[in-house]
Amino acid sequence: MKPFQYVRPTRLKDAIEAVASDPNARYIAGGTNLIDLMKRGIDSSEKLVDINGLPLKKIEKRNGFLRIGALALNSQVAQHKLVLENHPLLAQALNAGASGQLRNMATVGGNILQRTRCPYFYDPVFPCNKRKPGAGCGALEGINRTHAIFGVSKNDPTQSCIAVHPSDFCVALSALDATVVAVGIQGERRIPFSNFHRLPENRPDLDTNLEKGELIVAVEIPDAVFTKHIHYLKIRDRASYAFALVSVATALDLENNRIKSARLALGGVAHKPWRLLEVEKSLVGQPVSEATFRKAAELAMQGAKAFEHNTYKLTLTPNAIIQALKNAVALV
Amino acid sequence: MDEFPGSEAHPGPDHQEDRRLFLKQSLALAGLTFTPFPFQQADGAEPPLADADKIPLSLSINGTKRRLAIDPRSTLLDLLREQLGLTGTKKGCDFGQCGACTVHVDGQRVLSCLSFAIMQQGKKIMTIEGLSNGTQLHPLQESFIKHDGFQCGYCTPGQVMSAVSCIREGHANSEAEIQEYMSGNLCRCGAYPNIVKAIMDVKTGGQAV
Numbered sequence: 335m336k337p338f339q340y341v342r343p344t345r346l347k348d349a350i351e352a353v354a355s356d357p358n359a360r361y362i363a364g365g366t367n368l369i370d371l372m373k374r375g376i377d378s379s380e381k382l383v384d385i386n387g388l389p390l391k392k393i394e395k396r397n398g399f400l401r402i403g404a405l406a407l408n409s410q411v412a413q414h415k416l417v418l419e420n421h422p423l424l425a426q427a428l429n430a431g432a433s434g435q436l437r438n439m440a441t442v443g444g445n446i447l448q449r450t451r452c453p454y455f456y457d458p459v460f461p462c463n464k465r466k467p468g469a470g471c472g473a474l475e476g477i478n479r480t481h482a483i484f485g486v487s488k489n490d491p492t493q494s495c496i497a498v499h500p501s502d503f504c505v506a507l508s509a510l511d512a513t514v515v516a517v518g519i520q521g522e523r524r525i526p527f528s529n530f531h532r533l534p535e536n537r538p539d540l541d542t543n544l545e546k547g548e549l550i551v552a553v554e555i556p557d558a559v560f561t562k563h564i565h566y567l568k569i570r571d572r573a574s575y576a577f578a579l580v581s582v583a584t585a586l587d588l589e590n591n592r593i594k595s596a597r598l599a600l601g602g603v604a605h606k607p608w609r610l611l612e613v614e615k616s617l618v619g620q621p622v623s624e625a626t627f628r629k630a631a632e633l634a635m636q637g638a639k640a641f642e643h644n645t646y647k648l649t650l651t652p653n654a655i656i657q658a659l660k661n662a663v664a665l666v
Numbered sequence: 667m668d669e670f671p672g673s674e675a676h677p678g679p680d681h682q683e684d685r686r687l688f689l690k691q692s693l694a695l696a697g698l699t700f701t702p703f704p705f706q707q708a709d710g711a712e713p714p715l716a717d718a719d720k721i722p723l724s725l726s727i728n729g730t731k732r733r734l735a736i737d738p739r740s741t742l743l744d745l746l747r748e749q750l751g752l753t754g755t756k757k758g759c760d761f762g763q764c765g766a767c768t769v770h771v772d773g774q775r776v777l778s779c780l781s782f783a784i785m786q787q788g789k790k791i792m793t794i795e796g797l798s799n800g801t802q803l804h805p806l807q808e809s810f811i812k813h814d815g816f817q818c819g820y821c822t823p824g825q826v827m828s829a830v831s832c833i834r835e836g837h838a839n840s841e842a843e844i845q846e847y848m849s850g851n852l853c854r855c856g857a858y859p860n861i862v863k864a865i866m867d868v869k870t871g872g873q874a875v
Contacts, residue, residue, distance in 0.1 A: 336741045336831075337715060337719075337738070337739065338735075338738060338739070339738075340721065340782075340784050342785075342787075362785070365780060365782060365785065366762060366780050369741070369780045369781070369782065370761055370762055370780060371759065373760070374761075382738075382782075382783055386785065416825065432850070433765065433851075434775060434828065434831060434835070434837070434847050434848075434849075434850055435765060435775045435776050435777045435828065435849020435850045436762065436777065436780075436850065438775060439773045439776050439777065439780065439781070513741055515744045556798055573845075573846075573849075574845070574846050575849035575850055581798035585785065598716070598825050610779075
């Protein structure tokens with residue numbers, strides 16, 4: 335690991351200035367992803383700005399939304415009364431991710447900013463456009479069984495990226511229309527979750543639309559009615575402690591056994607959490623039935639494209655959508 | 667431990683101490699021969715820091731306050747093992763995938779391999795060495811022995827530290843729940859059924875952990 339300078343500011347302003355003014359500086363909070371990347375030489379930051387001294391841990395109800403501080407730990411959020419009461423889908427998604435130890439370390443901000451677990455990104459022997467734009471993509475002709483089936487660049491895939499976003503929490507945040515609150519040199523701004531993560535296109539090195547030096551201070555989740563008919567379904571290679579091959583976050587509001595409103599997002603299938611707005615619209619007014627869910631899953635798969643080793647996702651994904659919807663309404 | 671006085675599979679305390687001393691001496695000799703730098707990394711490419719560039723760190727380890735000077739690159743795991751000789755905490759994968767390095771920081775289980783030591787300023791660290799009360803083993807240590815919750819034993823310190831948290835966190839209410847909340851600790855010998863039994867036994871026994 336390269337030597338780095340370590341600072342621990344106690345004022346937000348100082349932290350932001352320290353990172354904004356130095357191209358080789360980076361924030362560190364839980365460190366569960368960054369330290370891993372630094373050990374492997376994938377990240378070689380020369381200055382780490384430890385933000386754990388900043389007051390960003392609060393989870394609170396405000397007018398119209400739940401606000402979760404960026405430094406709240408994954409384990410704290412997953413068991414917090416306000417989260418369980420208002421947005422239990424978030425707790426389900428968090429508990430499906432990582433392990434007890436990692437959830438005690440990983441923060442909300444860091445979870446949102448975690449990088450892909452594509453093995454070619456992690457192995458400097460292989461070319462990777464995310465590590466080094468223009469280098470090529472090892473996964474395209476490699477073992478791409480965990481890779482994307484949606485949102486892949488149509489222009490020149492050899493210059494792009496087919497990796498997937500690894501977070502479970504983000505899939506639920508996407509479905510629940512969260513907003514990311516970020517503070518930079520220019521002040522504070524609110525970024526809708528759908529516009530926070532990027533598709534790779536011609537800049538696969540960029541995972542998000544955050545500006546240099548901008549720090550996530552909180553996420554806000556608007557009040558909603560989704561407390562009863564929710565489900566986070568995660569399909570993985572082993573029963574626990576593995577990244578999703580495919581995951582589904584769903585929330586339904588029912589009235590007289592018909593769907594009044596629906597939320598649906600996928601994980602493990604694209605460079606960003608894959609929100610299914612069209613499918614949500616199509617579900618409104620439909621009766622709660624397996625036939626309805628089958629139709630929704632079919633619509634969700636439009637535009638999907640597989641690579642050599644992940645064609646199974648073309649079958650697994652719609653099946654997972656149907657199962658998640660059935661679980662949400664306890665339809666056997 | 668009295669059940670297995672000095673047997674091959676479960677050497678008694680004296681044998682363990684002898685073996686540890688031998689290992690430490692061997693490591694020290696190997697260290698003199700092959701690794702001139704205390705902070706040499708696996709890739710070997712980066713130079714060690716001069717003492718003057720080390721950063722002061724104060725923290726409590728197993729109830730003892732320590733004032734140290736450390737390389738900012740040092741993980742908590744490397745600090746414990748390499749600088750302080752607390753080799754009970756194991757280095758398995760060193761990348762946060764196996765749980766062998768699990769310790770408690772301010773009472774919460776974390777992975778010491780993915781924690782920079784410098785970020786533990788003022789914190790209370792508890793390792794497997796601090797879990798027992800003198801020669802009186804912690805109930806979970808006793809239970810792992812009783813239920814044969816290990817084979818080679820390499821993952822055991824991490825399993826035990828994690829198991830203590832699993833019960834304290836309130837996630838040891840069924841075998842299925844224990845399996846889920848212990849999933850961050852891998853056991854390549856496959857002692858899982860006995861590990862689950864060991865935890866269930868302490869939980870249902872109602873002993874304070």
